[in-house]
Amino acid sequence: MSRQVFLYDQPDRFVAGTVGLPGRRTFFLQATAGPRVTSVALEKTQVAALAERMDELLDEVVRRSGGSAAVPAMAPSEIADSAPLESPVEEEFRVGTMALAWDGEDQRMIVEAQALVELDADTEEDLAEAEERLLQDEENGPPMLRVRLTGAQARAFAKRALDVVNAGRPPCPLCSLPLDPEGHVCPRQNGYRRGA
Numbered sequence: 001m002s003r004q005v006f007l008y009d010q011p012d013r014f015v016a017g018t019v020g021l022p023g024r025r026t027f028f029l030q031a032t033a034g035p036r037v038t039s040v041a042l043e044k045t046q047v048a049a050l051a052e053r054m055d056e057l058l059d060e061v062v063r064r065s066g067g068s069a070a071v072p073a074m075a076p077s078e079i080a081d082s083a084p085l086e087s088p089v090e091e092e093f094r095v096g097t098m099a100l101a102w103d104g105e106d107q108r109m110i111v112e113a114q115a116l117v118e119l120d121a122d123t124e125e126d127l128a129e130a131e132e133r134l135l136q137d138e139e140n141g142p143p144m145l146r147v148r149l150t151g152a153q154a155r156a157f158a159k160r161a162l163d164v165v166n167a168g169r170p171p172c173p174l175c176s177l178p179l180d181p182e183g184h185v186c187p188r189q190n191g192y193r194r195g196a
Contacts, residue, residue, distance in 0.1 A: 003141045003142070003143065003144065004143040004144070005143070005144050005145075005146055006031070006038040006092065006143070006144070006145045006146070007146050008031040008032075008033050008038070008145075008146070008147045008148070009148045010108070010148055010149065010150060010153070011031045011032055011033045011147060011149075012032050012033050012034065013030070013031070013032040013081060013086075014029070014030070014031045014032075014111075014147050014149060014153065014157055015029075015030055015081055015085070015157065015160055015161075016028070016029055016030075016047045016050075016051070016157070016160060016161035016164050016165075017030060017084060017085040017164060018085075018164060019085065019089055022167075022168045022169045022178075023168070023169050023178065023180055025044070025168065026041055027041065027042050027043065027044050027046070027047050027164070028040065028041055028042070028085060028089060028091070029042060029047075029050075029095070029113060029145065030085050030086060030089070031145060031147050032086060037086045038092055038145055039085065039086075039089050039090060039091055039092060040091065040092050040093055040094070040095050040113055040115075040145050041091045041093075041094045041095065042094065042095035042098075042113070043095075044165055044168070046095060046098065047161050047164065047165055048161070048162065048165045049098075050098055050100070050111070050161065051157070051158040051159075051161035051162045051165070052158075052162070053100055054100060054109065054111075054154055054157065054158045054161075055155070055158045057100055057102060057109070058071050058109070058151060058154055058155060058158075061102050061104075061151070069107065069151065070107045070150065070151050070152075071107075071151030071152075071154075071155070072151060072152050072155055074155065075152075075155040075156045075158070075159035075160075076152050076155065076156065079152060079153065079156045080156060080159070080160070081156060081160055082160070092143065092145070093115035093116070093142070093143045094115065094116045095113045095114070095115065095116060095145075096114055096115055096116030096117055096142070097113075097114045098111070098112065098113050098114070099111075099112040099114075100112075103148070106148075107150070107151065108148045108149060108150065109148070109149045109150075109151065109153075109154040110146065110147070110148055111145075111146070111147045111148075111149065112144055112145070112146050112147075113144065113145045114141070114142055114143070114144045115142035115143045115144070116142075117142045172184055172186050172188075174186050174188040174189065175187055175188045
C-alpha cells in the first residue's frame with residue numbers, strides 16, 4: 001500500500017485546537033480546504049514546539065531577506081482565527097515527527113506532520129537503521145500531513161497555537177506544573193508549609 005499524503009497548498013484554514021476540558025484536552029492540527037478536512041492528534045508539547053519554531057524560522061527568513069520577504073513581523077489581526085475546530089473531529093493519525101521548511105522561491109512555509117510509527121528493534125543500531133529506512137521510503141512511509149502556508153498564514157497559525165497551549169490549566173507558582181481543579185501536590189513544598 002502506498003503512503004497516504006494529505007496535501008494542503010495554501011489551505012482555507014490551518015489551526016491548532018483542542019477537544020476536551022483543561023487537564024484532559026486532546027490537541028489537534030486541522031487543515032481545511034473547501035469540504036475537505038484533515039485532523040491529526042499530537043501532544044501539547046509538540047504544538048508549542050511547532051509554533052515556537054515556526055516563529056523563529058519566519059524571523060530568520062525576514063532577517064536573511066533584509067525585510068524583503070513577504071512575511072509580517074506579527075500575526076495579521078485580519079486573518080486571526082479563534083473559531084473552534086471543524087466538527088466532528090476525526091483523527092487521521094497521531095503525529096510522531098514534524099518538519100518545517102521555507103520555500104524561498106514560492107515564499108511558503110512547509111509544515112509536515114508524519115504519523116507515529118512503532119519500530120521493533122533489539123539494539124540502538126537496529127533502531128537507527130529502521131528509522132533511516134523509514135525516512136527514506138517516500139512511497140511506503142507512514143501517513144503524512146503536508147501544508148504550505150503564506151508567511152501571514154504561518155504567523156497566524158503560530159499565534160493561535162501558542163494561545164491554545166497557554167489556555168490550559170494555570171501553572172503552580174512554585175513548580176510550574178499545571179494546577180488541577182481537584183488539587184495539586186507540589187514537589188517543591190515537599191510536604192512542609194511555612195507558618196504565616
